[in-house]
Amino acid sequence: MYSVNYHRAASVADAAKLVKAGDAKLLSGGMTLIPAMKTRLAAPSDLVDLSKIKELQGVKVSGKTVTIGAATTHFDVANDEKLKKACPALVHLASLIGDPAVRHRGTIGGSIANNDPAADYPAALLALGATIVTNKRQIAADKFFMGLFETSLKEGEIVTAVTFTAPAKAAYEKFRNPASRYAIVGVFVAKGKDGVSVAVTGAGDDGVFRSKEIEAALAKNFAASALEGVKVPAKNLMTDIHASADYRANLIAVMAKRAVAAANA
């Protein structure tokens, strides 16, 4: 790892000031950034640690409105009793990220700001129609995730929370890489007052996306059987040593079927 200057931010305002220094990067759980720095894929001059900021932590559920602080760890999301009632699908998703030690450190804000094409949370936030709150503004999820490792965050802008309305039904199904356990395909299905939405991670050439074909079939009938014969086009899907685009296209339909069955269970 190259030399770096560490700063621990006491508040979001403090972090916003500190991040202006040199080529600074925001650090949350560090489960991606620290490994990237170790391999010298990332070499920030300064790190601004957000993980000790109180105002960024915790899950709030008020009626149907769920708000999760950006520095809330996957472990805390996976074990939040109020969230288990309001949106068990998101609790399940968080419990599938990495391994227990990674879940103790990694955070929801860090995950979405990094927008890894195989990250789990982007699928959930896109399907739930969530809003990403920053220290400057509020951004709808479909305007936030912009491609591989890209978001609409501006230089130095800090994600402070995500918020969404709890769906009537939802589920997440993940087909995992057998060794590293990330999503080769992950499908989050949500049924709310605005209809059905289905978001796919791990598969898109351009990161997380919504599957129009599956949404159209489920809009008519929210049942796994409605997806019989539905073909997801392989165009714009990733091919790598683990799975071809055609295989991923098939997996999207299979994971969607399982997710709908789980959401209806």
Place this chain on the structure above:
Amino acid sequence: MSDVSLIVNGKRVSGAAEDRTLLVHFLRENLGLTGTHVGCDTSQCGACVVHVDGKAVKSCSMLAVQASGSTVVTIEGLANGADLHPVQAAFREHHGLQCGFCTPGMIMTATDMINRHPEGLDEATVRTELEGNICRCTGYHNIVKAILAASKTMSKGSKGKARQAA
């Protein structure tokens, strides 16, 4: 450089370290606690697992300065003098190790797992929870057996030996 102050295995320690120093290197090189191992160095294998503020974390993926102000427990902090911690005793009893390289991380992960499941553990849960720890010798069977046995011992109220911080 930053001053890193920690409570490690119950003792207050501090030292200057470059900001880029990983927690595992601070423990091993500055404090001489070489029980915590560096295996893959890519946060996959879990040989470096320690407890920071009561939670199992991979110390190769955290800066020492990030942990400053925290309470850390390493493998050296589990036994009570000559009395092995119940998880260590179970690993010995059930032959839960061969070469022993992954063992410190396995035991720290197991201890955290057992603490988080006071209701008890089943085999499927143990195997799922071991996702972040790799062993290249045992085939895991005896590790799983040891953790299940330790979980039983610890829930039977022999908690006097299992220190709270662990």
